[in-house]
Amino acid sequence: MLSQHFPILLVVVPLIASPVIVMARSGFLGWVASLAASAAAFAMSVALLVATTESGAISYAIGSWPPPWGIEYRVDAANALVALLVSAIALVVLPYARRSVSAEIGQERLYLFYALLMLCLAGLLGIAVTGDAFNLFVFLEISSLATYVLIALGRNRRALTAAYQYLILGTIGATLYVTGVGLLYLATGTLNLADMAARLADVPDKRPLVAGLAFITAGVGLKLALFPLHAWLPNAYAYAPSAVSAFLAATATKVAVYVLMRVYFSVYGVDAVFRDMPLGPVLAVLSVAALFIASAAAIVQKDLKRLLAYSSVAQIGYITLGISLGSAPGLTAAVAHLVNHGITKGALFLLAGAIALRAGGTGFDRVAGLGRTMPLTAFAFVLGGLSLIGVPGTAGFASKWALVAAAIGAGHWWIAAAVLLSSLLAVAYVWKFVECAYFRGPPGDAPDPGEAPADMTIPAFALTAAVIAAGLFAWPVLEASARAAEALMGAPR
Amino acid sequence: MTNAQFAAAALAIPFAGVVLMVLARRRPDVREAMAFGAAAMLFFVVVSLAPAILAGERPSVTLFEMLPGLPVVLTVEPLGWLFAAVASTLWVVSTPYSIGYLRGNGEANQTRFYVCFAGSIGAAIGIAFAGNLLTLFLFYEALTLVTYPLVTHHGTDEARRAGRVYLGVLIGTSVVFLLPAIIATWVFAGTLDFRPGGILGGRIGPTAAGVLLALFMFGIGKAALMPFHRWLPAAMVAPTPVSALLHAVAVVKAGVFCVVKVVVYVFGVDTLAALGGAAWLTLVAGFTLIAASAVALRADNLKRRLAYSTVSQLAYVTMAVSLLTPAAVMGAALHLVAHAFGKITLFFAAGSIYTAAHKTEVSQLDGIGRMMPWTMGAFAVGAFSMIGLPPLAGFVSKWYILTGAMTAESWTAVGVLAASTLLNAAYFVPIVYRAFFVAPPAGDVHGREAPLAMVMAQVVTAAACVALFLFPGLAIALAKSLAGG
Numbered sequence: 001m002l003s004q005h006f007p008i009l010l011v012v013v014p015l016i017a018s019p020v021i022v023m024a025r026s027g028f029l030g031w032v033a034s035l036a037a038s039a040a041a042f043a044m045s046v047a048l049l050v051a052t053t054e055s056g057a058i059s060y061a062i063g064s065w066p067p068p069w070g071i072e073y074r075v076d077a078a079n080a081l082v083a084l085l086v087s088a089i090a091l092v093v094l095p096y097a098r099r100s101v102s103a104e105i106g107q108e109r110l111y112l113f114y115a116l117l118m119l120c121l122a123g124l125l126g127i128a129v130t131g132d133a134f135n136l137f138v139f140l141e142i143s144s145l146a147t148y149v150l151i152a153l154g155r156n157r158r159a160l161t162a163a164y165q166y167l168i169l170g171t172i173g174a175t176l177y178v179t180g181v182g183l184l185y186l187a188t189g190t191l192n193l194a195d196m197a198a199r200l201a202d203v204p205d206k207r208p209l210v211a212g213l214a215f216i217t218a219g220v221g222l223k224l225a226l227f228p229l230h231a232w233l234p235n236a237y238a239y240a241p242s243a244v245s246a247f248l249a250a251t252a253t254k255v256a257v258y259v260l261m262r263v264y265f266s267v268y269g270v271d272a273v274f275r276d277m278p279l280g281p282v283l284a285v286l287s288v289a290a291l292f293i294a295s296a297a298a299i300v301q302k303d304l305k306r307l308l309a310y311s312s313v314a315q316i317g318y319i320t321l322g323i324s325l326g327s328a329p330g331l332t333a334a335v336a337h338l339v340n341h342g343i344t345k346g347a348l349f350l351l352a353g354a355i356a357l358r359a360g361g362t363g364f365d366r367v368a369g370l371g372r373t374m375p376l377t378a379f380a381f382v383l384g385g386l387s388l389i390g391v392p393g394t395a396g397f398a399s400k401w402a403l404v405a406a407a408i409g410a411g412h413w414w415i416a417a418a419v420l421l422s423s424l425l426a427v428a429y430v431w432k433f434v435e436c437a438y439f440r441g442p443p444g445d446a447p448d449p450g451e452a453p454a455d456m457t458i459p460a461f462a463l464t465a466a467v468i469a470a471g472l473f474a475w476p477v478l479e480a481s482a483r484a485a486e487a488l489m490g491a492p493r
Numbered sequence: 494m495t496n497a498q499f500a501a502a503a504l505a506i507p508f509a510g511v512v513l514m515v516l517a518r519r520r521p522d523v524r525e526a527m528a529f530g531a532a533a534m535l536f537f538v539v540v541s542l543a544p545a546i547l548a549g550e551r552p553s554v555t556l557f558e559m560l561p562g563l564p565v566v567l568t569v570e571p572l573g574w575l576f577a578a579v580a581s582t583l584w585v586v587s588t589p590y591s592i593g594y595l596r597g598n599g600e601a602n603q604t605r606f607y608v609c610f611a612g613s614i615g616a617a618i619g620i621a622f623a624g625n626l627l628t629l630f631l632f633y634e635a636l637t638l639v640t641y642p643l644v645t646h647h648g649t650d651e652a653r654r655a656g657r658v659y660l661g662v663l664i665g666t667s668v669v670f671l672l673p674a675i676i677a678t679w680v681f682a683g684t685l686d687f688r689p690g691g692i693l694g695g696r697i698g699p700t701a702a703g704v705l706l707a708l709f710m711f712g713i714g715k716a717a718l719m720p721f722h723r724w725l726p727a728a729m730v731a732p733t734p735v736s737a738l739l740h741a742v743a744v745v746k747a748g749v750f751c752v753v754k755v756v757v758y759v760f761g762v763d764t765l766a767a768l769g770g771a772a773w774l775t776l777v778a779g780f781t782l783i784a785a786s787a788v789a790l791r792a793d794n795l796k797r798r799l800a801y802s803t804v805s806q807l808a809y810v811t812m813a814v815s816l817l818t819p820a821a822v823m824g825a826a827l828h829l830v831a832h833a834f835g836k837i838t839l840f841f842a843a844g845s846i847y848t849a850a851h852k853t854e855v856s857q858l859d860g861i862g863r864m865m866p867w868t869m870g871a872f873a874v875g876a877f878s879m880i881g882l883p884p885l886a887g888f889v890s891k892w893y894i895l896t897g898a899m900t901a902e903s904w905t906a907v908g909v910l911a912a913s914t915l916l917n918a919a920y921f922v923p924i925v926y927r928a929f930f931v932a933p934p935a936g937d938v939h940g941r942e943a944p945l946a947m948v949m950a951q952v953v954t955a956a957a958c959v960a961l962f963l964f965p966g967l968a969i970a971l972a973k974s975l976a977g978g
Binding site: 386389390391392398401405408409416417420421423424431435438439472474478479482 | 558559561562630631634653657660661664680
């Protein structure tokens with residue numbers, strides 16, 4: 001049956017789409033092929049999530065070489081959810097990208113954009129589904145290399161330096177990760193994550209394991225923009241083409257967070273990470289610092305996309321804060337925020353792209369008066385902003401509720417207080433947009449005032465509607481997150 | 494239709510009105526007819542629930558599940574019905590007033606005004622009928638956000654600054670104090686339903702109860718307990734119909750409503766009395782009461798004086814529930830009603846004065862009663878009800894609060910009540926005196942009443958203040974069933 005091969009097809013379909021697009025050398029065909037590949041990936045992710053919910057984890061042996069000798073793809077409730085988020089965002093971004101990208105990068109390079117986007121998608125989905133530590137590194141590099149080029153395609157010349165900065169830091173991160181994996185391989189003699197988890201207990205000398213965890217935490221921390229390793233992120237998101245910003249903000253850091261969760265909870269296990277090593281307090285302090293410092297930085301930005309980028313660093317802090325609790329409720333909150341913040345930030349970057357197209361930029365001087373010139377876009381942006389704050393009825397509320405409940409339940413009142421106090425900083429940066437859009441007059445020299453074309457607004461509004469739907473009907477995401485947390489924490493095999 | 498469906502319909506009507514008014518935005522007459530129609534329908538639906546509530550029925554409807562195990566539920570109980578009845582009645586009365594005010598002053602963005610106004614009433618109904626704390630919080634935050642465009646309606650720098658204070662205090666207190674209190678209740682009690690007798694009994698110790706009560710009381714910023722009262726005077730920058738219905742009735746009453754609801758249905762009066770954690774609240778509320786009156790005494794701007802009077806009157810309700818005796822709880826519920834009718838009359842009058850004579854300061858009001866006898870007559874009725882004089886509604890609620898204070902042997906509360914009555918008289922009587930007994934300054938050319946729609950509205954609410962004194966039966970019966978008597 002074909003559905004047996006979904007774990008590998010999920011990666012292979014976009015991976016094949018990429019060279020096909022390059023050979024076709026056509027922007028339009030590239031768009032069609034990307035859309036088809038993303039739709040296929042989305043459908044397979046849905047099927048995989050349903051299958052894992054019904055009958056537990058799915059193991060797929062590449063080339064029929066049984067694990068741990070061959071490479072195993074292992075899909076459970078956790079990575080099926082991540083794969084669903086990634087492919088769903090790709091599917092929303094692609095209809096939007098056609099107009100947005102052709103306005104922002106030259107026609108002759110259009111097919112390259114789609115080829116790289118598919119490469120990036122294949123890499124991200126590969127990271128999610130693989131059960132092999134080295135295979136994960138390969139996909140990390142595939143997605144990262146594609147990302148560097150995608151960012152460099154931005155029309156502002158500073159996109160090049162942003163991409164270069166990310167290239168350097170991303171490479172350092174990948175190197176640290178692979179060093180950590182090397183240490184683990186030396187200690188356990190296996191690269192299969194599940195096998196590694198089973199053998200860790202028998203390793204007599206724990207020092208390489210501690211060193212390995214340190215390397216992996218730092219390496220993955222760079223990729224997920226864990227404060228203070230976030231320096232690459234604001235420029236990368238601000239200067240990348242709008243569609244790329246939306247795709248990356250919603251997926252790339254989230255997949256890296258998933259890797260951290262997998263290593264902490266599935267490979268090392270809660271006891272090793274949070275009892276034998278002091279990673280809980282370390283991660284909590286860094287996360288809380290992110291909440292306050294990055295949110296405060298967001299308030300003073302003069303550009304909407306940079307504001308959103310700093311907000312992402314802060315919001316990632318909520319996710320890592322959930323991880324730092326080292327408990328099932330905390331991990332549930334972290335997974336839920338991974339999903340909820342993914343769709344929220346995706347929607348906001350899509351809207352920012354519509355603003356860039358019509359108002360001629362995303363600086364706050366261009367944002368002025370949007371309440372009158374682009375009333376629907378401005379209103380949708382406010383709704384997305386409310387989700388960043390965590391207002392009830394939005395996606396952000398549900399995960400914040402779960403996080404605060406987890407913190408209070410464990411008696412960590414200071415963490416609950418930090419989460420809620422930092423929300424006030426989110427009010428400040430969201431209201432910076434509100435006051436600028438509604439209380440100031442339009443600049444008067446906007447190139448093309450009015451709402452963006454429908455093929456951009458429909459995906460953006462659809463994702464905004466999803467933010468509200470995921471807020472009013474929050475239990476499906478929270479229950480899926482609880483199953484994901486269970487899958488991550490449960491003893492593998 | 495079942496009563497539960499009526500409750501759901503009551504919530505749906507204002508929001509349906511929002512949609513219809515957006516569709517009819519190009520035709521002002523149709524749009525305003527929609528506003529009035531929605532108000533009238535809501536009034537009818539709420540009133541039709543009265544017999545069932547009096548008969549002890551508690552219609553409940555689960556709208557949808559939001560968080561796992563935590564649905565959005567509407568449940569109609571006596572206090573919520575009272576609040577909904579007050580809000581819907583006054584929405585009907587204030588709609589013609591708003592139309593007259595907006596047209597009379599040539600305000601811009603009228604569709605946005607009516608839409609947000611109806612949305613605010615919808616949120617208030619959601620708060621009134623909330624069946625659990627999650628539903629309450631959902632609509633509580635919605636009310637803050639949907640009133641923000643009304644507060645900043647004029648779009649000036651002053652409005653923007655006031656909007657910041659408004660949002661900062663209300664969102665700030667609700668996120669930093671109220672939300673953790675609700676989540677902690679969920680963690681401790683395992684439920685967020687409002688139940689007679691409370692849900693926290695036996696679940697928490699005295700210290701935790703004290704902390705939780707503080708989080709709730711300061712978290713409900715809409716009740717304007719000092720030091721979180723600054724948003725209310727700031728909100729006075731809004732057009733007067735907003736100050737009248739929202740910042741004298743819907744928003745502030747939502748605040749004290751939540752206070753009563755939390756004390757009665759989350760903690761439980763007896764549980765809280767046994768834990769002994771509410772004595773400090775009497776003091777804080779008493780201080781707010783006196784301090785706000787003192788500020789009102791010195792305010793020359795009429796709306797500012799009324800705003801501080803509201804802060805002080807809200808503290809009556811909070812102080813009353815903190816006494817934890819049945820009579821005081823009844824008094825709290827009755828005061829919620831009495832103050833609504835009295836204060837909206839005062840704001841209506843302030844708006845009439847502004848529309849007809851363009852006057853905003855108390856010191857400009859010399860002799861205005863001779864030109865605007867109906868307006869100032871209604872103002873006098875509202876003012877005397879605030880002071881608590883018979884035969885007006887304010888007397889009834891103060892009677893019960895005072896009885897409750899004496900039963901609880903809280904001499905602090907008795908003293909505060911006595912002092913505040915004097916202060917109320919001190920800041921209201923001079924206005925009435927100036928209006929009727931001081932000669933107008935020479936050359937004052939404004940010599941006419943406000944538009945008929947506005948005059949009618951304030952005469953109706955003033956008459957209601959009298960009616961509530963003469964026929965308090967329904968309100969007292971509902972308050973009694975709230976207090977468990």
